[in-house]
Amino acid sequence: MSVSFVPVPADSDFPLENLPYAVFSTKSNPIHRLCVAIGEHVLDLKAVSHLFAPPLQAALQAETLNLLMSLGHEAWDAVRTQTQKLLSKGSEVEQNVDLRSVALIPQSEISLHLPAQIGDYTDFYSSIHHATNVGIMFRGADNALMPNWRHLPVGYHGRASSVVVSGTPIRRPLGQTLPEGADKPIFGACKLLDFELEMAFFIGGPGNQLGESIKVDDAWQNVFGFTLMNDWSARDIQKWEYVPLGPFTAKNLGTTISPWVVTTAALKPFLLDNFPQEPEVLPYLRQSIPFNFDINLEVSLKPANDNESLISKSNFKHLYWTPLQQIAHHTVTGCNLRPGDLMASGTISGETADSYGSLLELCWRGTKTVELQGGKTRKFLQDYDEVIIRGHCVKNGLRIGFGSCAGQVLPAHPVDQ
Structure with a gap:
């Protein structure tokens, strides 16, 4: 391997083997x-x-x-x-x-x-541990996963216009919520603002024509590279609005991505076998090539004028559905993907409590607290909290990093009376 003439610190995310x-x-x-x-x-x-x-x-x-x-x-x-x-x-x-x-x-x-003009943005729900945790909270252990979850990569269409680059502040949203025990909604500032630890990839290649699909084992040609993502979520707004069509204003307040796009070529040394899937999926989703990666992920929370605290450590490898399966399913109807489209993983949670990818899980629907440095605690995000997501791969002395994906919560606008 060639040696860079530019000095690269030993702990740098950006050696010559990366070049995001x-x-x-x-x-x-x-x-x-x-x-x-x-x-x-x-x-x-x-x-x-x-x-x-x-x-x-x-x-x-x-x-x-x-x-x-x-x-x-x-x-x-x-x-x-x-x-x-x-x-x-x-x-x-x-x-x-x-x-x-x-x-x-x-x-x-x-x-x-922003690294690209994002035409469309799709967010999936591909972590089995996250989906199971949320299902247990709201439906009980016996019905944690919906009947379709192991058969197709569940997703929804997000809002491309509110995808922002790391460092952009996020305003606490206003919206409708239904207070506990009430029979009518109220309007006001979100009280249960959350982060979601995600990764996303950009679509590349010529894409596919309307009416045509992309085969699962060919879909790697359409993955340009990966970024870190925080899919900010207003949980109380989401709880009231999501039936029957899924999230809407609870998710469109802002989605933060890291500015660096790490290519699939740079990630090849960190390839893993795909997550085992049971039962066997339908033929159009049967992937014969590995496209899973050992990417270490972490989330830190930094209150205003305070130090940051590490609150979660997870890994990309926990995703049940691969990016190639996501592309195959997205296009199986003939939906056309275009260069610069953004596809997100959904919250990436591991098996253990310290690897959960959201405060909803870390605080188990508000029944627990996250301990921060200096004795502070959190159940959900407070004004001026900053969330910082980082990611990197390490193997045989090689480190490939993604930089950081950060955003600070600003107070909601006053409610007009």
Whole structure:
């Protein structure tokens, strides 16, 4: 493996083997452009686009990742290979001082933006431990999983317009709730605001035409890369509104994603067998190739003017349904997916209480508390709390990270009387 000429700290999320994509700008140049992370710097792909094959140059000069996403895995591999060469010792970027001064920028000097123009956003419900926990809370252990859950990847269509990049504050929502014991709803600020630890992936490749489907073992060609996600959830609003069509305003208040998109190529060393599925699924969902990953995930909560506390540690491998099965099911009706569409995992919970991916589970529907540093406790999120999600893979000394996905809760707007 080549060695980067850019210094990379030992604990960095961003070695030469990673090179996650992002969209950035600087104070001196507010135009959005593509980059990859390397150590504590980024490589401006627009500034070095002339060093790539001509068919790739337009995509690297774009203001979002959508065009690159549309080119497919052969183009992605070509960009990755050339980028690694440009960041290796002895490369033209290292030797050309003028080019290096323009193209290599400290991360401390950049602002990060949404990596793509998101056309559509779908959120799944793919963790069996999370689905079981929620089912036990609301239906009892005997009816924890609905009859369809082990037969298809349950999902719903989310709101693409309120997907925001890490660091964007989230306003506590107003909405209808039904107080305990009441027979009429009231209007006011959400009292049971929650996070959901998720991961998401961007659709790439040409997609599929309306009326056509994507076969499960071909679907890997449509996975461009992964991000961290926090699907903010207003539990009291959700409880009142979700019957019969599922979540609506309880989920559209905001969805935070990390700015870095880690490619499937970077994740290959961390491939695992798929989660065992019983009973056997229908033929169109029978996946013969592995597409599960050993990605360590964690959630920290930081009250205002205080230190953050680690409150959960989970792993991507706990997902029952794979991204390939999600794509196959999403398109089996002929629904067309497009480059830049975002597909989310649903809350990722492990088997143990310290690996639950939401406060709803960690506090078991408000019957317990989460202990924070300094003696503070939480059942649900308070104003000015910040939620920070992090993720990384480690194997044989190689660390591939996702950066962080963070957002702070702002107070609700006053209710008009």
